[in-house]
Amino acid sequence: MENNACKVYEDEIQLLEEEIKLLAEKYDDLKQESTFYSDEEILTSIKLFQKEFQGESKGECPSDLKAQLESLEREMSFLMKFTGIHFTSHSKKTLEKNENRTVQKHRLSGNCHSLPFQLEFQLLETQNKENVSAVITDFNIRMESEEYSDLSKFVSSTEKHRNLLLFFRSLSSYAEWYEHRRCTFLHFK
Secondary structure (H helix, E strand, C coil): CCCHHHHHHHHHHHHHHHHHHHHHHHHHHHHHHHCCHHHHHHHHHHHHHHHHHHHHHCCCCHHHHHHHHHHHHHHHHHHHHCEEEEEEEEEEEEEEEEECCCEEEEEEEEEEEEEEEEEEEEEEEECCCCCCEEEEEEEEEECCCCCCCHHHHHHHHHHEEEEEEEEHHHHHHHHHHHHHHHHHHHHHH
């Protein structure tokens, strides 16, 4: 009788341990999932970090770190002006992770000149002894199709080929000329 009771308790303990393990994995996934940050929040965080760092080093950041930060900010500003691409939000969620393979789901949204866009894609990273390779396994683009109907063929082709670089290059070029056309038509109205 006692063996039977012990067996029941051991089974119950094992079930609870499995449930704890599943809940811990869910918690880790939720903790890894990025939240949406605006540019103002990012800049505020950078400034807070700088103030904290200055407080720790008694009033002065090491010049090389400060120079690196300023250089990165200039490069980011230059790229945004050059390409016209301005990201407004990003989220990342890990769907699967083990030793050799990681699958993450990314969501990006932003504007390219005046054209809003949203991207969703899954990134499969595989690692072997020599290198790491990353492949987009699922690619979905959302744009205001009614207003930009001439982009629909381009969007479907890009989704089919799963090419992020092609998307951003083409969108940047199209959006720049779209803005020029819009200004020209406004001039003649």
